[in-house]
Amino acid sequence: MRFDIITVVPGLLDGPFAHSILQRAQKKGIAEIHVHNLRDYSVNKQKSVDDYPYGGGSGMVMGIDAIARCIEALKSERGYDEIIFMSPDGETLDQSIANQMSSQQNIMLLCGHYKGIDQRIRDIYITREISIGDYVLSGGELPAAVLVDAVVRLIPGVLNDETSALSDSFQGELLDAPVYTRPADWNGYKVPEILLSGHEAKIAEWRHEQALLRTQKRRPDLLED
Structure with missing residues (x-):
């Protein structure tokens, strides 16, 4: 199973994927987790990926260009079962969602930041939006780590005792x-x-x-x- 995670702060994901069960799953070759720095897909000198919102208001919005460029580049390499936006207004992650996703092959996760992402990305590319609770975090990186952990531990061969996950x-x-x-x-x-x-x-x-x-x-x- 492969996860591709798009983020503007990849360092936030260094820790969760480098230890314990997620590290073991990667070493066994059961799961692949690839983190992509969205700034690498920015074409301006500053490598910025955000701009002021149309209509005014506080905060900055992640723009469409870099995100679309990154998603298209990844899609050109493989097909994806889901392209998921981690968002507080998505469906709430639960065990049934984790169970269902554990049988999939390729999943792309987009982590929002700032005030959110241009709605056109959600309309054009996103197949599913998932939240980990009714609260707002600084970005979608920690929710993405939660989702990956919840799904990967269900893949056969990841846990030493495969029946353990069935009794959670x-x-x-x-x-x-x-x-x-x-x-x-x-x-x-x-x-x-x-x-x-x-x-x-x-x-x-x-x-x-x-x-x-x-x-x-x-x-x-x-x-x-």
Whole structure:
């Protein structure tokens, strides 16, 4: 699976992709993550990619020329399943979206900055807009990293235990049940006896009950859905 990420601040993405599961996925050759500096596609001397908005108002807007040039260059090399704009007014990222995207081959992500991007880019090129929550960040770089992480960990071969991702919170529209590890008794705080019983069916039943209770308490909206 390949991700191409377009950004004006590529340095913001150095850390997230150089460690842990995302680093492992790249070393195994299971996922490719390529970050493209939008300024490389600017033709003016200053390498600027933004301008004042028509109609006045505060802030600067990312212009159409450099973005279109970059997208067209990438599209000339391969086809893309999705060209995604990370935007606070997009559909909210959830586990079902991550599951669906994990079966795709090539995904392009455009990270906005400043006051946003020229609407014509959204009209002409963007196939999907995704948000990670109802708040505004300085740019789309961190949301892009969140999306890539959520998707890549689902690709077969990325996690050492491939069944682990199937039991994550939200996979069954429920939050995950409580988890414990050794010691079984820590200063009087004990692991539930059922988890020490070795009875797989009863443990599975307990975990499902606990997942329901936790979801009902913390995210009742998931049960309503």
